[in-house]
Amino acid sequence: MHELSMTTQIVDSVLKEAKKQDAKKVTEVHLVIGKLTFLGIEQVRFSYNILVENTIMKDSKLIIEEQDGSIECPSCGYKGSLQFEDDPAYHVPIPTLRCPKCGKAAKIVEGNECTIRSIRMLK
Amino acid sequence: MANSKEIVKGEEVTLEIAPGMDILEVNKKLAQKNMELLREHNVRAIDIMGSIGAGKTSLIEKLVQALKHKYRIAVFKGDLTTTIDAERIGRHGVQVLTINTGRECHLDANVVARAVERISLEDIDLLLIENVGNLICPAEFPLGTEKRVVVVSVTEGPYMVIKHPFTFMNADVTVINKKDLAEIMKIDTEQLKKQVKEIKPDVKVAVTNALSGEGVEELIKALEL
Numbered sequence: 001m002h003e004l005s006m007t008t009q010i011v012d013s014v015l016k017e018a019k020k021q022d023a024k025k026v027t028e029v030h031l032v033i034g035k036l037t038f039l040g041i042e043q044v045r046f047s048y049n050i051l052v053e054n055t056i057m058k059d060s061k062l063i064i065e066e067q068d069g070s071i072e073c074p075s076c077g078y079k080g081s082l083q084f085e086d087d088p089a090y091h092v093p094i095p096t097l098r099c100p101k102c103g104k105a106a107k108i109v110e111g112n113e114c115t116i117r118s119i120r121m122l123k
Numbered sequence: 124m125a126n127s128k129e130i131v132k133g134e135e136v137t138l139e140i141a142p143g144m145d146i147l148e149v150n151k152k153l154a155q156k157n158m159e160l161l162r163e164h165n166v167r168a169i170d171i172m173g174s175i176g177a178g179k180t181s182l183i184e185k186l187v188q189a190l191k192h193k194y195r196i197a198v199f200k201g202d203l204t205t206t207i208d209a210e211r212i213g214r215h216g217v218q219v220l221t222i223n224t225g226r227e228c229h230l231d232a233n234v235v236a237r238a239v240e241r242i243s244l245e246d247i248d249l250l251l252i253e254n255v256g257n258l259i260c261p262a263e264f265p266l267g268t269e270k271r272v273v274v275v276s277v278t279e280g281p282y283m284v285i286k287h288p289f290t291f292m293n294a295d296v297t298v299i300n301k302k303d304l305a306e307i308m309k310i311d312t313e314q315l316k317k318q319v320k321e322i323k324p325d326v327k328v329a330v331t332n333a334l335s336g337e338g339v340e341e342l343i344k345a346l347e348l
Contacts (some may be wrong), residue, residue, distance in 0.1 A: 002260065009146045021138055036289050037147065038263050085321055095288045098324045105325035108292065114146045123129075123136040 003043035023121035026057040036111035069111030073099035153232035157267025164244035173274030175256030178300040181333035194249035201230040229260035262290040276301040277310040284318040
């Protein structure tokens with residue numbers, strides 16, 4: 001949904017880090033994007049390629065790792081991946097925060113992030 | 124810097140760093156600050172999200188009417204342009220501040236922080252924030268309110284809940300509005316309620332008609348106001 005503004009922030013942050021290191025060129029950027037965010041991978045790539053033009057990030061490799069949702073239950077301590085329920089009325093899997101162990105409401109612990117995991121650069 | 128690794132290959136030195144920086148964290152941190160500031164002043168704040176035309180403004184009007192003698196209320200009204208809605212709410216004798224976002228499809232913690240600077244927190248107990256009409260984007264940007272509400276209406280069709288599960292995961296209270304039109308729209312509000320609860324078992328649901336005020340008491344209870 002906000003791929004251009006998010007990617008602008010990503011590129012700005014990478015350029016800032018590269019400047020700190022006096023890098024000549026950025027060769028690789030590794031991102032982790034949670035599946036529970038509203039960020040589309042294709043649109044992030046599209047925005048990235050436009051934004052890195054005329055910067056030392058041009059031609060850098062963009063690796064995007066998608067992070068699955070995971071939950072933790074404050075009631076029983078269950079930790080695990082986000083569950084999906086099949087709605088018999090529509091036959092579509094709906095994600096649910098219902099704890100598979102005790103049935104109470106769990107909290108999201110992973111899947112909401114958009115993190116710059118690592119940057120490779122030439123000095 | 125947390126982690127860094129230098130790889131030397133002939134003349135070429137590759138540096139790998141791991142900033143571990145979360146871009147979405149910037150907004151979340153600002154939201155946390157807003158929350159702390161509001162708490163310090165004992166101001167309870169509520170973020171009201173939902174599609175264009177779901178009935179957010181009408182619900183706020185009803186909430187204001189019902190609560191203005193109990194709380195000193197201020198309303199932030201997020202809209203792309205115009206102050207039409209601010210005037211609607213302002214008629215009920217509460218302070219309304221319009222946040223015109225121009226093109227942005229949601230409010231974020233930063234614009235709310237700037238709006239908070241423009242009001243006197245000592246003079247209010249309750250801050251209702253009407254987000255920009257949009258069922259998707261606002262969910263990604265917490266504002267620092269104690270509760271988040273999603274308003275949907277039966278005229279949006281039978282699939283709006285299952286199509287937007289992540290929006291409903293982020294809400295503490297869901298309102299199903301325009302209950303008077305459910306039959307005409309052939310919508311079973313109980314079914315919608317079930318879907319919302321399936322996505323988030325601890326969510327509170329209020330079924331309302333914002334024009335007549337039906338169900339508004341239920342909403343007030345759900346908001347613990």
